[in-house]
Amino acid sequence: xxxxxxxxxxxxxxxxxxxxxxxxxxxxxxxxxxxxxxxxxxxxxxxxxxxxxxxxxxxxxxxxxxxxxxxxxxxxxxxxxxxxxxxxxxxxxxxxxxxxxxxxxxxxxxxxxxxxxxxxxxxxxxxxxxxxxxxxxxxxxxxxxxxxxxxxxxxxxxxxxxxxxxxxxxxxxxxxxxxxxxxxxxxxxxxxxxxxxxxxxxxxxxxxxxxxxxxxxxxxxxxxxxxxxxxxxxxxxxxxxxxxxxxxxxxxxxxxxxxxxxxxxxxxxxxxxxxxxxxxxxxxxxxxxxxxxxxxxxxxxxxxxxxxxxxxxxxxxxxxxxx
Amino acid sequence: xxxxxxxxxxxxxxxxxxxxxxxxxxxxxxxxxxxxxxxxxxxxxxxxxxxxxxxxxxxxxxxxxxxxxxxxxxxxxxxxxxxxxxxxxxxxxxxxxxxxxxxxxxxxxxxxxxxxxxxxxxxxxxxxxxxxxxxxxxxxxxxxxxxxxxxxxxxxxxxxxxxxxxxxxxxxxxxxxxxxxxxxxxxxxxxxxxxxxxxxxxxxxxxxxxxxxxxxxxxxxxxxxxxxxxxxxxxxxxxxxxxxxxxxxxxxxxxxxxxxxxxxxxxxxxxxxxxxxxxxxxxxxxxxxxxxxxxxxxxxxxxxxxxxxxxxxxxxx
Amino acid sequence: xxxxxxxxxxxxxxxxxxxxxxxxxxxxxxxxxxxxxxxxxxxxxxxxxxxxxxxxxxxxxxxxxxxxxxxxxxxxxxxxxxxxxxxxxxxxxxxxxxxxxxxxxxxxxxxxxxxxxxxxxxxxxxxxxxxxxxxxxxxxxxxxxxxxxxxxxxxxxxxxxxxxxxxxxxxxxxxxxxxxxxxxxxxxxxxxxxxxxxxxxxxxxxxxxxxxxxxxxxxxxxxxxxxxxxxxxxxxxxxxxxxxxxxxxxxxxxxxxxxxxxxxxxxxxxxxxxxxxxxxxxxxxxxxxxxxxxxxxxxxxxxxxxxxxxxxxxxxxxxxxxxxxxx
Numbered sequence: 001x002x003x004x005x006x007x008x009x010x011x012x013x014x015x016x017x018x019x020x021x022x023x024x025x026x027x028x029x030x031x032x033x034x035x036x037x038x039x040x041x042x043x044x045x046x047x048x049x050x051x052x053x054x055x056x057x058x059x060x061x062x063x064x065x066x067x068x069x070x071x072x073x074x075x076x077x078x079x080x081x082x083x084x085x086x087x088x089x090x091x092x093x094x095x096x097x098x099x100x101x102x103x104x105x106x107x108x109x110x111x112x113x114x115x116x117x118x119x120x121x122x123x124x125x126x127x128x129x130x131x132x133x134x135x136x137x138x139x140x141x142x143x144x145x146x147x148x149x150x151x152x153x154x155x156x157x158x159x160x161x162x163x164x165x166x167x168x169x170x171x172x173x174x175x176x177x178x179x180x181x182x183x184x185x186x187x188x189x190x191x192x193x194x195x196x197x198x199x200x201x202x203x204x205x206x207x208x209x210x211x212x213x214x215x216x217x218x219x220x221x222x223x224x225x226x227x228x229x230x231x232x233x234x235x236x237x238x239x240x241x242x243x244x245x246x247x248x249x250x251x252x253x254x255x256x257x258x259x260x261x262x263x264x265x266x267x268x269x270x271x272x273x274x275x276x277x278x279x280x281x282x283x284x285x286x287x288x289x290x291x292x293x294x295x296x297x298x299x300x301x302x303x304x305x306x307x308x309x310x311x312x313x314x315x316x317x318x319x320x321x322x323x
Numbered sequence: 324x325x326x327x328x329x330x331x332x333x334x335x336x337x338x339x340x341x342x343x344x345x346x347x348x349x350x351x352x353x354x355x356x357x358x359x360x361x362x363x364x365x366x367x368x369x370x371x372x373x374x375x376x377x378x379x380x381x382x383x384x385x386x387x388x389x390x391x392x393x394x395x396x397x398x399x400x401x402x403x404x405x406x407x408x409x410x411x412x413x414x415x416x417x418x419x420x421x422x423x424x425x426x427x428x429x430x431x432x433x434x435x436x437x438x439x440x441x442x443x444x445x446x447x448x449x450x451x452x453x454x455x456x457x458x459x460x461x462x463x464x465x466x467x468x469x470x471x472x473x474x475x476x477x478x479x480x481x482x483x484x485x486x487x488x489x490x491x492x493x494x495x496x497x498x499x500x501x502x503x504x505x506x507x508x509x510x511x512x513x514x515x516x517x518x519x520x521x522x523x524x525x526x527x528x529x530x531x532x533x534x535x536x537x538x539x540x541x542x543x544x545x546x547x548x549x550x551x552x553x554x555x556x557x558x559x560x561x562x563x564x565x566x567x568x569x570x571x572x573x574x575x576x577x578x579x580x581x582x583x584x585x586x587x588x589x590x591x592x593x594x595x596x597x598x599x600x601x602x603x604x605x606x607x608x609x610x611x612x613x614x615x616x617x618x619x620x621x622x623x624x625x626x627x628x629x630x631x632x633x634x635x636x637x638x639x640x
Numbered sequence: 641x642x643x644x645x646x647x648x649x650x651x652x653x654x655x656x657x658x659x660x661x662x663x664x665x666x667x668x669x670x671x672x673x674x675x676x677x678x679x680x681x682x683x684x685x686x687x688x689x690x691x692x693x694x695x696x697x698x699x700x701x702x703x704x705x706x707x708x709x710x711x712x713x714x715x716x717x718x719x720x721x722x723x724x725x726x727x728x729x730x731x732x733x734x735x736x737x738x739x740x741x742x743x744x745x746x747x748x749x750x751x752x753x754x755x756x757x758x759x760x761x762x763x764x765x766x767x768x769x770x771x772x773x774x775x776x777x778x779x780x781x782x783x784x785x786x787x788x789x790x791x792x793x794x795x796x797x798x799x800x801x802x803x804x805x806x807x808x809x810x811x812x813x814x815x816x817x818x819x820x821x822x823x824x825x826x827x828x829x830x831x832x833x834x835x836x837x838x839x840x841x842x843x844x845x846x847x848x849x850x851x852x853x854x855x856x857x858x859x860x861x862x863x864x865x866x867x868x869x870x871x872x873x874x875x876x877x878x879x880x881x882x883x884x885x886x887x888x889x890x891x892x893x894x895x896x897x898x899x900x901x902x903x904x905x906x907x908x909x910x911x912x913x914x915x916x917x918x919x920x921x922x923x924x925x926x927x928x929x930x931x932x933x934x935x936x937x938x939x940x941x942x943x944x945x946x947x948x949x950x951x952x953x954x955x956x957x958x959x960x961x962x963x964x965x966x967x
Contacts, residue, residue: 035463138341141618142573142611142615142618143574143576146595146610146615149599149607150349156602254472258472262600263599264599277475298475299471
């Protein structure tokens, strides 16, 4: 140490520790969060299950075996069977796939709409911003599920008619598939309802960043506005967006299950954890596994995404570090 | 103070219009199809232009949009939402809601009370002892409880608490009033949802407050930690918590849809569910509007409480 | 001033912060005394450890901070080993702190009067009524007009200068023997600064308390302090009677500090002499004098061995291997 000190230049022995980039710092913080890492592992597992569902499920989920009706978990049927003799495990796996699929599309579309509207409003100001704020605040004053159900009920006939017209024009058979229609309805209503939260967040971020001194400083050295946006606004906002999206994923899955539970989401023959839970409720006393299996699966998955979201929040939006 | 209240309420008017507008226009989309489906139903599946027109008349669809909007607002203000064509006996929607609403409100208030009484102290404790085992336990427990969806929690609670452990009596169906034993489980299941948010926001707010200079100054005057918390921390931490309470209202309303269904409570949620499943757009629109009004009212209340808690807001807002 | 009545003796105080990146030696071997009626200035740049020293005395360090060595003898007893609950009787009663930012240091949702009454009720067990009377008297004593009405105001309704006076009143409420003022004038306008300083001098005379003024503004020290302690990187580098240290500074840092101040009488054409370089980060400081990278006198010995305090005059000491340019 002494040898280094005398050989080094004037300022070196007293230099601050080397700064780390935002992302490596975030990754390090995230990896230290045990709950977040566990959640991440589960989340990846879930995504894999969803992707390879047909390969994982031992039985076809619609297969009815009248010899094994309403059985508890066993070696043959990992989670038991339902009242029609269908293997619960296979059904749960397919249900997970549905939930993940919906969640991915909805999270993506809400992020796009939210970021677009929020950023546009904040950057353009004036009446564009005023209208954007009105719409977002208005949407946020509804209990989300209620509004989603409303939109779902309203849009179903519209989408059905639209599908009819498309089918008439193109003869694409999947336009006749009720499950596809169900999916479309769910995408529309969930996206409609959930984008406002992110929109407001993004707008707030962009607004405050716009006023911050370092943007002024950038303008003062003559940097063009687009460059300002990309180099400075985007990374700052990105952190919040990513955190929001990860927790949104879990909520989207919950929402899909909720709608299906009520019978207005993905309906049979589509597979949905929510619908399974509803079906199982009639016999909750005698066959609790019919409710518990899909229910706990759903809970665990949502929990995993919540943990990941929390850990991401800690990593990307650090607050005053305390021991 | 009165001026502050009036100012807040006035600011809400445009928001109100937007909300009513949403419901109205969404409803309009549905109404056309309702007319269509009613036409088909009445005419054995064959579309007849005359009957369609008549149906549209019946649903007041032939007037220009602005007129219909005004009429909608006027009617809604008086609690008249028309009649439900999907249910047997075409009951008056307004009356259905009027009967169901008080029940939902009572259930909601009990749940909200549970959230506040349990959530806020837990948040303060976990902030005061942050990064301790208690902190992790409280936050972790609340996270788990909140992530389990209401319609999963309720049956599981039923199975475990009533069926296996027999802690609670057999839950009778229906509503027995806010103080009945049977209300405990549904209210608790309902409260589980917003609980995490309240605990977390309280904790974050208290942690923020504790980092403030005036807390250190208070300690420098010789106050004990508990005195610091009671006299200085709580009042200053409550503002973000109030915001959460506003959000919690929305979450409670959404949750009530399921809880009321599972426990067979005839509240607004139950009415809505029946309407959802029947595709009854009028009722759905009406209940959605009412629920949005409730959320808005809660937000106004939160704003008013802000003014009471923080004198700076009163003078500047 | 009573030279025999030592209010506080800080001896070889060592305070460290234990962070993720390592241990920060915020205060390293600081020693000074304050006698009753004396005003001492603790001077240095931001981050030199002066505020940490003050917080150490009050034992109000943040969670990562800990006193790892030394003694603080307040009114005859060492307060370092005291538990938190024992310190509660000390804080506000035996030693009181005046904070830098009066707006941040007062609870915004509580009336000023209520905050003023707190130490009275806690330490002197006064009832609400009695406390109000004394509180009003205190406000009058620090020069706030219409004190009874002012008790009912909120902090943000005061002007900066009045708020600082209120803070002083709170600090004085239980007649502490030691007052610590952390940058008492930094947040104020120049004209108000002078008023506050004069107020503090007057109160010092009236109460006979010992006062420690923490500041980076040497002008404040020159005006008010009997003695001065110059700190750098957590250590004392020079101390002594104010007029001696300022007229004949011994440590290169002190020389630089005084040389970089504005002086109305200075030759206008001469440029300000800034001290080159930046203050060091205090994580894992290497051995040797912490100032050597910025020092014109530095040699080999400065890199290897930390200089010790040597006397350079009566009651005047400095820590440098090259005092007076000597090797």
